[in-house]
Amino acid sequence: MSAEFFIMLLNPGIGALLSGAFGLLWLSQRGKTYILYAAAGYGLNAAAFFIQDIVFQYLVTPLPDSGERLVTNLMFLFSGWLLAAAVLGRYGRRPHFPVMAITTAAAALALVWFLLVQPSVVGRILSMNAALGVVTLMIVVKLFPVRKKHLIDRLIFAVAILSVANYVARPLIILALAGGFGSGANFQHSLYWTTVQFTQPLIAIALALTLMVAIAIDLIEQLRQEARTDKLSGLLNRGGFEAAATAALRRCQTGNGLPACLIIADLDHFKQINDTFGHSVGDAVIGLFGRHIGAMCGEEMVAGRIGGEEFAVLLPGHEIQAARLFAESLRACPWDYWSGMLPPKVAPSVSIGVCAAWPGADLHALMNQADEALYDAKKAGRDQVRLFGTRAAATRALDLIWTKS
Numbered sequence: 001m002s003a004e005f006f007i008m009l010l011n012p013g014i015g016a017l018l019s020g021a022f023g024l025l026w027l028s029q030r031g032k033t034y035i036l037y038a039a040a041g042y043g044l045n046a047a048a049f050f051i052q053d054i055v056f057q058y059l060v061t062p063l064p065d066s067g068e069r070l071v072t073n074l075m076f077l078f079s080g081w082l083l084a085a086a087v088l089g090r091y092g093r094r095p096h097f098p099v100m101a102i103t104t105a106a107a108a109l110a111l112v113w114f115l116l117v118q119p120s121v122v123g124r125i126l127s128m129n130a131a132l133g134v135v136t137l138m139i140v141v142k143l144f145p146v147r148k149k150h151l152i153d154r155l156i157f158a159v160a161i162l163s164v165a166n167y168v169a170r171p172l173i174i175l176a177l178a179g180g181f182g183s184g185a186n187f188q189h190s191l192y193w194t195t196v197q198f199t200q201p202l203i204a205i206a207l208a209l210t211l212m213v214a215i216a217i218d219l220i221e222q223l224r225q226e227a228r229t230d231k232l233s234g235l236l237n238r239g240g241f242e243a244a245a246t247a248a249l250r251r252c253q254t255g256n257g258l259p260a261c262l263i264i265a266d267l268d269h270f271k272q273i274n275d276t277f278g279h280s281v282g283d284a285v286i287g288l289f290g291r292h293i294g295a296m297c298g299e300e301m302v303a304g305r306i307g308g309e310e311f312a313v314l315l316p317g318h319e320i321q322a323a324r325l326f327a328e329s330l331r332a333c334p335w336d337y338w339s340g341m342l343p344p345k346v347a348p349s350v351s352i353g354v355c356a357a358w359p360g361a362d363l364h365a366l367m368n369q370a371d372e373a374l375y376d377a378k379k380a381g382r383d384q385v386r387l388f389g390t391r392a393a394a395t396r397a398l399d400l401i402w403t404k405s
Helices: 003-008 010-028 033-059 064-090 097-117 121-143 151-178 191-228 238-254 270-277 279-296 320-331 335-341 363-379 392-404
Strands: 260-267 302-305 310-316 350-356 385-387
Touching: 003 010, 003 033, 010 033, 010 191, 033 064, 033 191, 064 097, 064 121, 064 151, 064 191, 097 121, 121 151, 151 191, 191 238, 238 260, 238 302, 238 310, 238 363, 260 270, 260 279, 260 320, 260 363, 270 279, 279 302, 279 310, 279 320, 279 335, 310 320, 310 363, 320 350, 320 385, 350 363, 363 385
Parallel strands: 350 385
Antiparallel strands: 260 310, 260 350, 302 310
């Protein structure tokens, strides 16, 4: 066998390996459909190269009027759509389906025209590369506004731009330098197809490697998030809360000197709920209150479950009275709305303590003060909000203000 034969095996071989790699990766990440798109895209690309370069060159006689090229070129195009869906899917975006439909129909008509009606290698190549150029350009356009958090995001974007140049600029440069792409008879030996044999695997490998690294980064982020998240409430666990709240408190103190407040909430008589109705009901109460906190919190707030039935929320940029109002909204948890999820006799309530940060305060000191205010709320009869440092007269005045508001 000639060296040319083994060169022809390069693209289908690489495509098959990448397809298998993404397929195995998808088996452990079945929730990420875009990985399956990548496996299918590389597999279809490998099949198209194998049919065009091996099957109809070495194994069987080409079809009349090079009819096999219509099939393989459409396979290349659909492979491009699948890979575009894979890249965009990683960012939660979808291809533009009207563009897909119009481009596919135009490419198919152009291929039929330049194969059967007015045979032209130049027309066929330019129309096919134009279609693939639209596919890769769509990736660039849709990824341009996406926030690129990691270097790998910028590399994926760069590979997409390189793909556009490969499909648009490369054929035009070869056409200008060589004056054509070769005839149908010697097309496989033309300068154009030689460049395809080398540029296509390079871009395919670059895209696959960047996408795989991105998947690995996403997996690491997911594992890190799971390690910091309390599964029952859906909020941060104690370690995750302390790390995030400490960082947020530091930003308030070292940035524009923004105020900050800390809220600690505790479910009343929680042990009694567990003992009377069982731990499954207790878990439901924790989950529902965690959902309520998550729904109430803005992006700048840090919320977590810091104990069995104890929750904490750091409110950057909030003065003490604004924090009290927010705490009252947490206390007014809509338990009746979730009545179908709890036994009829379960009537949870929440006691909450609030404290304000001072210059140089650390999270540990704030938690002690909020705990003291929480103890005051428990001592005063539960199901209420108390501020640190207030006692009977001040508390009654604040209650009067809250009642009238």
